[in-house]
Amino acid sequence: MRSCLVVDDSKVIRKVARHILETLNFSVEEAEDGREALDRCDSSMPDVILLDWNMPVMSGMEFLRALRGSERPEQPKVVFCTTENDIAHIRAAIAAGADEYVMKPFDRETLQSKLQIVGVA
């Protein structure tokens, strides 16, 4: 079973994502912001991270830069999942090391196809 860490300050989004991911046979962990996500990664690195952009304490972009710039030998796939849906944000995310990008709102098929593209589903 593959593992996914859902990082989003919205409880509703985390719940929806968890539901979809569990039907896709993922084990799911949650974090409310980038700081908590880094702690989760320190204790157990997931196969893939579903990452919001705007969050309190530490944003998705700050988290991604910290993760990719770290000495951690394991690097998970990172799929941004955000309402920042313009091309400038998408380019910035790819440049910072994101593997894929999901524009909210999303549905099960979209998420599944993106997870297939990064090779975890």
Add this chain to the structure above:
Amino acid sequence: MEISQSSQRILASLLEARTGQQITFNRRWRIDSALSSIMRERDFANVDQLVARLVAGRDPALTESVIEALLNNETYFFRDKLPFDLLFGGPVKRLEQARQREKRLSIWCAGCSTGQEVYSLAMSFADEKTRWQGWKIDIVGTDLSRRTIEKARAGIYSQFEVQRGLPVVQMIRHFDEVGGREWKISPVLRDAVRFEARNISDAPPHPGKFDIILCRNVLLYFSPEMKRLAFTRLSQAIAADGSLMLGAGETVIGLTDRFVSDPENRGLYVPAPGVGIGASPAARVA
């Protein structure tokens, strides 16, 4: 909403008579949702009322709209992904060698719906610019639905459509934002492909001879007789050394002897000996 058996039969007959497609039992539950926007626009309280108007036969525009709505236009970019890997790993590589002199490949997407398959192919060739330098890659998509062909030609897709199946790197390379959460295919790719409203049972599009034909998830809606006719049409439009790709759940077995399984590429089909344009007369089946 409950739809009477007689309305279901009338709608199924209408669709089959006009398009050759059948409404299979497992698609009947979708009739109501497929027709919901027409019922709203035309103020019908239920499907039976709409069918009564159709039967009266004085509203050709309504008939046209109902047929368009009943067609299954499900598609997305790089649908199922594996077929594209198979296509580029097998037939495209083989035909690249076979067509070295003329440097021309013709591809027909029969039943292309709103164009995602056509543009997926065009992106795949465009992403290997150096390899295909000097080649003429002609990709044409056909569909019997005028509405879907118009959308394909426009090349504008919603946020949902553009990110389903399409890697984000290819999305930002080949699409432009047009606002309102819509994305438009780049002019270069738009100009590299063609679309025509045409049924598969009609004559093939220009140039009439294709190296590769994709006809995925189209024939499953046809009756066995229509499938046989479609295979005959496809066999008259394919190069003798060409390749045919069907949907994952589709096969030629038991329906035609004009195509056989490609021994080198599981899931693909090639014209039978003596079949296809340019087939050697010696190999032609008596």
